Amino acid sequence: MALSGMRGLSVFISDVRNCQNKEQERLRVDKELGNLRTRFKNEKGLTHYEKKKYVWKMLYVYMLGYDVDFGHMEAVSLISAPKYPEKQVGYIVTSCLLNENHDFLRLAINTVRNDIIGRNETFQCLALTLVGNIGGREFAESLAPDVQKLLISSSVRPLVRKKAALCLLRLFRKNPDVVNVDGWADRMAQLLDERDLGVLTSSMSLLVALVANNHEAYWSCLPKCVRILERLIRNQDVPQEYTYYGIPSPWIQVRTMRALQYFPTIEDPNTRRSLFEVLQRILMGTDVVKNVNKNNASHAVLFEALALVMHLDAEKEMMSQCIALLGKFIAVREPNIRYLGLENMTRMLMVTEVQEIIKRHQAQIITSLKDPDSSIRRRALDLLYGMCDVSNAKDIVEELLQYLSTADFAMREELSLKAAILAEKFAPDLSWYVDVILQLIDKAGDFVSDDIWFRVVQFVTNNEDLQPYAALKARSYLDKPATHETMVKVSAYILGEYGHLLNRRPGCSPKEIFVIINEKLPTVSTSTIPILLSTYAKILMHAQPPDKELQSQICAIFNKYEGCIDSEIQQRAVEYRALSRKGAALMDVLAEMPKFPERQSSLIKKAEDSEADTAEQSAIKLRTQQQTSNALVVTDQLPANGTQPVGHLGIVKLPSMSNSDDNTSEQGITRENGILTVIDSQPPSTASLDLLGDLLAPLDIVGPPATTHRSEPSVASSDLQSGIGADALAIEPVEELAKNVQPIGDIAERFNALIVKDSGVLYEDPYIQIGIKAEWRAHHGRLVLFLGNKNVAPLLSVQAMILPPSHLQIELSLVPETIPPRAQVQCPLEVINLRPSRDLAVLDFSYKFGTHVQVNVKLRLPVLLNKFLQPISLSAEEFFQQWRSLSGPPLKLQEVVRGVRPMPLAEMINLFNSLRVMVCPGLDPNTNNLVASTTFYSESTRAMLCLMRIETDPADRSQLRMTIASGDHTLTLELKEFIKEQLVNIPIPSTPMPPQAQPISPPMTATSDPGDLLAGLLN
Structure with a gap:
């Protein structure tokens, strides 16, 4: 009988594999689904074994990517089968086909609970795996206490306990309330005394999630984490099966050090000293070897140790040792190791005392800027940008300018932005700054935002000593046969204002300047023509004594543009044409531009406000424009x-x-x-x-x-x-x-x-x-x-x-x-x-x-927009790091919303959760405020993190202030308006739908891709 049943599945699989095309496969699958539907519908007395073989076929069809909208009840019923083969099939198929909100899962909760609290370890493992894969609030509320009892029970085998730890971790992530902090903190500390490394590995994953949510309750776990690290580093009582290429359980080491990073400080001097001894041994014992697998494991431990060293603000000697080790990494041939070395050295820049030590590796970092791997080049650019100061600014900026000519187009905007910021922040003198920006525009004009040349104009206008030099440099760039339009803009503006200071120099008379600028007029866009018209008017004003030929040429240009369809160009042409007839009065009307008020550069302000921001986002901020939909x-x-x-x-x-x-x-x-x-x-x-x-x-x-x-x-x-x-x-x-x-x-x-x-x-x-x-x-x-x-x-x-x-x-x-x-x-x-x-x-x-x-x-x-959101839980550190990096419009928008339908804070939280936005409790000290996070998915943005803050007024629930931030300006605007619409317009249904609103027959169950099945089996 068993052979016959499995033969039917084998024949079906062979038939599907032998299909010549997709249509044949669909016909064969539809035929089999029809047979299965008939079996489930007509044969009410199916045995568990018969259900098992039919459900196997159903699962295979689902793995092929076809919709399976029936048979779910049969799969769930197999969970209660008395024999392992049928029960196993029930658990596997249920975890693959049903999601956490499916109604059929309620029917299985009691059976799953009986398996968890039973004495059959195999059944316990199957039940824990199902709960861990599906999760869900109902499972969390009903089964979390039983899972906790399994985890802390000394009479349960380690195999079951480690599954219980991972199951509890999934339930906690879905519903943090299932773990009572008051009663669980001591139990968690006891779990860290576990000698079995399998249970300890799972328990440490659970601890990382718990301390990320609330570290205050788990201070008793801190010294035990240090003792675990000591035990592993000294290889004390570590079984051979948990030693990976000579490294004692690198997974526990990484998770333990990650858990320690959630504690703000370590007060006890003995614990701190023991931890630093462990970190010292990790730093001393890590080197690059030929075995790739060993490198991967040792480097995972090392880089987590480096993060912990920075978190604990270790002594300068240990920091120097870390940087020396990273200096070796950025010099090796293996690209993955070089990348990790550059990335972690960039993180080290947050420690001010070690910046001078990092500068010793400047030559090697500049070499990495020319690496064939684009990822390494980007990390080298970030590191050079972060380590730049007054002492090395000229060398680094010159290297960036030199590299700009050969850099990938994808990096040029980032390079231009960073070079401009560094030149302004650390310029030894203003003439050098002008040289750098003009070189920047000349080499990468398409990637230079308007903010950069605006800033040059401000410096030149406010410094009289700089004006002749800037005008001469601008004049020299116009002699090139191919001049970028941005260079035409800045050169025309500077020469219009200060070209008269060069009258005694050869080739710099008003007429010669007009001729060289006018040669560029046919090649520029309509946005540049108004600047050139203003320049012509200034040249005409400064041409003393009056040059009749020059005046007629310029007036002819004004006449040409008096009928232009562009209102800005037309208005300037008409007004300048009228002013050109005023003679000496032109000097008063077109007087030199006054000095700009002293203010902080918009580039530097954005750089300071978004230190953690990526350069790509910074470049986007400078050139973001409103788009219509x-x-x-x-x-x-x-x-x-x-x-x-x-x-x-x-x-x-x-x-x-x-x-x-x-x-x-x-x-x-x-x-x-x-x-x-x-x-x-x-x-x-x-x-x-x-x-x-x-x-x-x-x-x-x-x-x-x-x-x-x-x-x-x-x-x-x-x-x-x-x-x-x-x-x-x-x-x-x-x-x-x-x-x-x-x-x-x-x-x-x-x-x-x-x-x-x-x-x-x-x-x-x-x-x-x-x-x-x-x-x-x-x-x-x-x-x-x-x-x-x-x-x-x-x-x-x-x-x-x-x-x-x-x-x-x-x-x-x-x-x-x-x-x-x-x-x-x-x-x-x-x-x-x-x-x-x-x-x-x-x-x-x-x-x-x-x-x-x-x-x-x-x-x-x-x-709708919210259908492509996926809630994500962020720690306070992760949230505020991203929040600070997204500084100001258009990536961060704020609005006071009035006319909000008044609702209690708990109801508003439910609304956000239903919109697939996760409210992160405890991040805002004001209990009347909400902080939330989610991830938006689209083909253009891929996975884009979105952050929001809602500030409510307890005295007036009809208004609130809303701040939305993301890495895409269109997404920020659309998400802000969508959330506002929900708060103002959309009522939350408080009563069930009327009977006639129910579907006339059960709708199809939502299904998933075969990847879900693979994930379920692997987990």
């Missing part, structure tokens, strides 16, 4: 004669207006969830609307009010007349129905509920129910639409089309034209998020029922 605009298009139905609505693409308010109710436009909606409190106009006029003047969409009387108004017309825009967004009939079909339930409420849920009913009327179930993974989404026919007659001419915004890539599978009576059709949707945006996709859906009913609706799909 496309939004769906719903406009009511009414014919002049009023013969067509009032409810006829169209969709027009318009660029969003970044300078306008989101709620422009004065113009009859509001924005809700990324869609602009026309809301007119007056009855709809019968006058025809000009779409082209709307595009050119988007704020005048609503025409003059007029009164229209209709005997049988449709649903859409009544919505428009009442000024309700939410339902008009969610469902919009395209034509008046022969029979008035009204939706069941509030469509806007259904949509709002799906903002925070992944399954539910999207739309329902007397004939059809549209349910939705979704699963999200990074920037990918998988949705299934459930189209259910509620009647005994078929629905005909069924059509569905997705109208996606530009930031979403959506693929909808084929929708059948007919839905049989009392049947449900599943339509999968694949979604890819390309970039951050709040714009929404719309489902255009239509069907016919009988001969008199035809329905066409447009429904907002709940594919």
Whole structure:
């Protein structure tokens, strides 16, 4: 019997592997799924063994990437099987197919608990593995006490205890409340006395998570961690199986030192001395060898020890020893070791006493700047930037300028930014600073932001002694045949202001300067022409005695641009042309620019505010520009004669207006969830609307009010007349129905509920129910639409089309034209998020029922910004390091939000959690404030960390101050507006959905990729 069952699985696997193409494989899989569905449906008396072999096939189909939306109950029921083979299959398949929120898991909690508290160690391990892989709040609340008892029980074998430690770690990460600090701190300290290194390894992972959350409660564990390190470093009582290439359990060493870094200081002198002796032995005993595996293990221990040395602010002698060791690493041939050496030496720069020691390795670091590996070059650049001061600034900046000519294009912007900052901060004299910036512009003009040449102009304007030198240098760069436009800008400005100081030098008369600048005029963009026109006016002013030929040439240029379409160029040309006729009065009007007020450089300020920021982010900050996104605009298009139905609505693409308010109710436009909606409190106009006029003047969409009387108004017309825009967004009939079909339930409420849920009913009327179930993974989404026919007659001419915004890539599978009576059709949707945006996709859906009913609706799909968020827990150190690095707009935005729906702080926390944003407790000392973090995924940003802070006023819950920060300016803006919309507009449902809102049949279970199965097996 067993052989026959396994033979069936083997034959199925062979058939799938022998398929010639994807279509054959799909047909074979569909056939097998049909057989399995029939077995599960018709044979109610299946034995555990029969269920096991069918569930194995189901799991294999799932691993191939196909959706498996049935058989979950059979898999869960196998957990209660009395024999190990069937129970093992139940646990494995359940952990692969079901997520933590699945309803079927509730059925298995008691069985899992019985296995955990039972005496069968094998069953205990299976249960702990399932709980650890799935996690979830219900598992945490129900099973955490039993898992803790297993962990601290001396009668339980180490194999079970170490699984219990890892299981408790997963439950703690999901729900920190499961570990009671008051009662657990002493137990945790006792676990550190464990002699079995397997249990100790798992317990140390648990300790790292606990002290990261609250180190104050675990001070008693600190001396025991030091004793563990002493035991391992001296190789005392370490079994051979825990020795890796001669290194005693490097995994415990790394985790122990990481746990120690969460304690702010070590007060006890004996403990501190013992720890430094251990660190000294690690530093002395680590060297580079030929064996790669041993290098990996020893370096993991070494670099964690270096981090601990910096954290403890060790003596200068030990710091010097660390840097000497790193100096050896950056000189070896192995690129991975060089990279780690440079990275850790950069971290050492945070200790001020050792910067002079690091300078001894400057030559080797500069050599690394020319390494073939781009990662090493970037780390070398970061290190050079950090170690630069007045003593070595000239050498380092000159090296950066020399390297700029051959550097990768991906690094030139970063190089230019850092060279400009260093030149300004540590310039020995201003003439050297001018030389550096002009060289920078000459070699990498495309990668030099405007802030850099603006700063040069400020220095030259404020220092009279520098003006002749700067003008002469600018004149020399204009002689080059190929001059970058940024160089044209700065040279034209300086020569216009101070070119007259060079009159006695050859080639520097006003006419010669005009000729050399005018040669560049045909090659520049419209943003540079206004600067050149101002320069011509200055040259004309300084040409004394007046040169008639020069004056006629310049006036001809002014005449040429007086009719320019660009208003800035036109205005300057007209005004300078008029001023050129004033003669001597021109000297007063175009006098020399006054000195700029002394203020800190914007470059240096940004560098100081974001010391931990990456150079890439700093460069982005300097050149970030406001981008527009496309939004769906719903406009009511009414014919002049009023013969067509009032409810006829169209969709027009318009660029969003970044300078306008989101709620422009004065113009009859509001924005809700990324869609602009026309809301007119007056009855709809019968006058025809000009779409082209709307595009050119988007704020005048609503025409003059007029009164229209209709005997049988449709649903859409009544919505428009009442000024309700939410339902008009969610469902919009395209034509008046022969029979008035009204939706069941509030469509806007259904949509709002799906903002925070992944399954539910999207739309329902007397004939059809549209349910939705979704699963999200990074920037990918998988949705299934459930189209259910509620009647005994078929629905005909069924059509569905997705109208996606530009930031979403959506693929909808084929929708059948007919839905049989009392049947449900599943339509999968694949979604890819390309970039951050709040714009929404719309489902255009239509069907016919009988001969008199035809329905066409447009429904907002709940594919929102928060669906591509993944909550992440950060420690205080990690959070504030990132928070400080994101300094100021546009990467960090702040707004006072008024009109917030008042809610208690706990309710607001629940709202953030439902939006996939994790509130980090204890990071803000003010208990009325919330600090939260999440990760946003899209194809353009990949995984982007987002941080936020909400400051509430206990006396007035209707207003708060919100600060949002991320590494992408568009994401920051969109996330801020999205969170604001949720706080102001979206109610949190406090009552369950009405009975008619439940799907007419159980929707498909969200599934995962085969990677989940592999992760589950490996864990």
